[in-house]
Amino acid sequence: MKKHIYIYSPSGAVRDKAAFKRGIQRLQAQGHEVEVDEAALASQQRFAGDDATRLAAIHRAADSGADVALISRGGYGLTRLLPDIRYKKISKAIHKGLQFVGMSDFTAFQTAVLAKTGAITWAGPALGEGFGMEGTPDEIMEACFDDMLCGQGEGTGWRQLRQSSSEDTKAIAGNSDPIRDSDSFFIKDAVLWGGNLTVLTALLGTPYFPDIKGGILFLEDVAEHPYRIERMLTQLLYAGVLKRQKAIVLGQFTDFKLTPHDRGFKLATVVQWLRQRIATPVLTNLPYGHVQTKVLLPVGAKTDLSVDSRDALLVWGHL
Amino acid sequence: MKKHIYIYSPSGAVRDKAAFKRGIQRLQAQGHEVEVDEAALASQQRFAGDDATRLAAIHRAADSGADVALISRGGYGLTRLLPDIRYKKISKAIHKGLQFVGMSDFTAFQTAVLAKTGAITWAGPALGEGFGMEGTPDEIMEACFDDMLCGQGEGTGWRQLRQSSSEDTKAIAGNSDPIRDSDSFFIKDAVLWGGNLTVLTALLGTPYFPDIKGGILFLEDVAEHPYRIERMLTQLLYAGVLKRQKAIVLGQFTDFKLTPHDRGFKLATVVQWLRQRIATPVLTNLPYGHVQTKVLLPVGAKTDLSVDSRDALLVWGHL
Numbered sequence: 307m308k309k310h311i312y313i314y315s316p317s318g319a320v321r322d323k324a325a326f327k328r329g330i331q332r333l334q335a336q337g338h339e340v341e342v343d344e345a346a347l348a349s350q351q352r353f354a355g356d357d358a359t360r361l362a363a364i365h366r367a368a369d370s371g372a373d374v375a376l377i378s379r380g381g382y383g384l385t386r387l388l389p390d391i392r393y394k395k396i397s398k399a400i401h402k403g404l405q406f407v408g409m410s411d412f413t414a415f416q417t418a419v420l421a422k423t424g425a426i427t428w429a430g431p432a433l434g435e436g437f438g439m440e441g442t443p444d445e446i447m448e449a450c451f452d453d454m455l456c457g458q459g460e461g462t463g464w465r466q467l468r469q470s471s472s473e474d475t476k477a478i479a480g481n482s483d484p485i486r487d488s489d490s491f492f493i494k495d496a497v498l499w500g501g502n503l504t505v506l507t508a509l510l511g512t513p514y515f516p517d518i519k520g521g522i523l524f525l526e527d528v529a530e531h532p533y534r535i536e537r538m539l540t541q542l543l544y545a546g547v548l549k550r551q552k553a554i555v556l557g558q559f560t561d562f563k564l565t566p567h568d569r570g571f572k573l574a575t576v577v578q579w580l581r582q583r584i585a586t587p588v589l590t591n592l593p594y595g596h597v598q599t600k601v602l603l604p605v606g607a608k609t610d611l612s613v614d615s616r617d618a619l620l621v622w623g624h625l
Numbered sequence: 626m627k628k629h630i631y632i633y634s635p636s637g638a639v640r641d642k643a644a645f646k647r648g649i650q651r652l653q654a655q656g657h658e659v660e661v662d663e664a665a666l667a668s669q670q671r672f673a674g675d676d677a678t679r680l681a682a683i684h685r686a687a688d689s690g691a692d693v694a695l696i697s698r699g700g701y702g703l704t705r706l707l708p709d710i711r712y713k714k715i716s717k718a719i720h721k722g723l724q725f726v727g728m729s730d731f732t733a734f735q736t737a738v739l740a741k742t743g744a745i746t747w748a749g750p751a752l753g754e755g756f757g758m759e760g761t762p763d764e765i766m767e768a769c770f771d772d773m774l775c776g777q778g779e780g781t782g783w784r785q786l787r788q789s790s791s792e793d794t795k796a797i798a799g800n801s802d803p804i805r806d807s808d809s810f811f812i813k814d815a816v817l818w819g820g821n822l823t824v825l826t827a828l829l830g831t832p833y834f835p836d837i838k839g840g841i842l843f844l845e846d847v848a849e850h851p852y853r854i855e856r857m858l859t860q861l862l863y864a865g866v867l868k869r870q871k872a873i874v875l876g877q878f879t880d881f882k883l884t885p886h887d888r889g890f891k892l893a894t895v896v897q898w899l900r901q902r903i904a905t906p907v908l909t910n911l912p913y914g915h916v917q918t919k920v921l922l923p924v925g926a927k928t929d930l931s932v933d934s935r936d937a938l939l940v941w942g943h944l
Binding site: 318319321349351352353382385386388389508509510511512513514515533536537538540541544545547567568569570571575579 | 637640668669670671704705707708827828829830831832833834852855857859860863864886887888889890894898
């Protein structure tokens with residue numbers, strides 16, 4: 307199905323122009339009409355143009371009449387723009403059918419749009435890293451993207467990690483770890499929200515952080531040491547955000563380096579620690595994050611979650 | 626003047642035992658009675674003992690009857706303990722004359738104590754990095770520590786950085802930069818608070834973040850890229866914290882690495898960006914942070930600030 311895809315750069319400057327081109331060519335080869343924003347390759351310091359340039363690009367994307375507005379890449383830059391984004395314009399464009407897709411730094415935009423308007427955006431690939439990679443783009447990501455385009459991506463299922471070993475359990479102050487493998491439950495009509503843990507947490511306490519009660523919060527991150535992941539989760543915990551959710555769904559946390567000082571402290575330690583502190587179920591291994599194989603997720607959509615032991619299924623139905 | 630100094634470990638495990646010993650010997654050589662907490666050298670994963678051990682160590686420090694409770698080192702670990710700290714006990718000990726001294730991860734404790742009790746703690750050295758370093762400990766740090774011990778450290782003066790170059794100014798979207806070098810002003814009786822930017826910001830939105838209006842907020846950080854420093858400052862900005870202060874005082878931000886992708890984006894860019902967004906004065910170069918030459922600062926104390934062009938002076942009088 308031919309779609310009109312608008313490429314723009316709200317965050318970091320595009321440095322890998324080959325990936326940018328490959329991404330465009332691949333989308334074109336799939337029959338799509340690809341429109342590239344006039345400032346998509348702008349560069350000012352580390353940003354894709356100065357603040358006014360990137361802000362205008364976002365608003366051009368909203369006005370483009372395209373089916374999809376896809377970011378060229380993440381990086382850093384959206385947080386700066388949040389007070390000046392015209393949220394009503396964004397919301398109107400979304401209700402007319404525009405699907406905003408992106409991740410990482412884009413979480414700032416998605417979270418703010420949700421807080422300000424409740425409109426749905428998609429957590430998914432960026433052009434460069436998603437479609438522009440050397441070799442073949444990931445099949446699952448592409449299939450999920452196509453499903454979104456056709457309105458057929460109505461959910462996603464995955465298998466959680468096994469519980470961490472008893473050795474880890476002992477290591478945490480002797481607290482007992484409930485056997486969550488056997489947990490089965492069903493959650494209905496919960497708002498799915500989340501994205502990059504660092505970017506999301508950096509909005510806590512600001513007008514761009516939505517007050518979601520009874521939601522399903524999904525989180526991923528890249529190049530953050532587990533102790534930093536724990537500190538951010540602790541902030542969300544102490545702020546009461548986690549306990550207000552019906553489920554916390556952890557995606558992929560990648561590219562960090564443990565050190566000799568850690569002596570066994572690792573990501574599983576953090577998950578276990580968190581589970582001891584809240585009754586809200588904490589799921590693992592959602593195929594989403596800074597990895598090739600990732601699903602697309604509708605941020606702000608009402609979603610059902612079924613969990614049967616390690617198997618989990620998110621269903622949002624027809625959007 | 627001989628003082629009783631209690632050494633304990635609320636955060637990371639002490640790995641550099643030589644520095645630990647040297648620090649104790651130096652304090653003893655200055656005539657002080659040094660008491661070492663029973664768990665000061667405990668180690669569990671990356672922590673100085675499990676959560677219960679570190680929590681008990683904090684409470685033993687409060688009960689020690691010492692003049693000063695000095696952390697062995699920073700690291701990570703206090704954030705986890707905040708809900709279980711007995712704040713009344715801490716506050717009572719402080720009012721009886723105990724001076725809690727520390728920095729970095731210790732900012733979590735200091736900020737929470739301020740939020741929960743209003744009691745004053747000292748931002749200053751840790752044992753290992755401060756007194757235990759190879760060679761001679763920094764003279765200014767030692768003099769400030771002695772002044773605190775004797776109740777004679779009644780203020781600190783320093784010289785701010787020159788304004789960044791006009792080149793930087795142009796780089797920021799053409800906005801004009803007010804000539805702050807010539808600014809002179811005086812602020813009276815403002816609560817001094819702050820510490821490590823990352824640790825402080827990680828408490829925003831939680832019950833451990835104090836609601837200080839008309840204060841003087843000082844900040845430092847280590848190994849955080851300027852774009853991350855900006856993102857944290859932005860969070861404090863959007864949350865309304867910065868504009869509620871009478872001054873923001875930036876200390877030393879050290880040990881980060883710029884990359885080719887930054888193309889001129891640097892710490893000065895962040896300072897300039899911030900100054901364009903708030904009317905609150907933003908001062909620079911406070912001699913405090915992850916550096917040897919650092920002053921001691923009373924977190925929670927009423928403080929006067931005089932600024933005359935680049936010269937700044939904080940005065941808290943007799944505490």
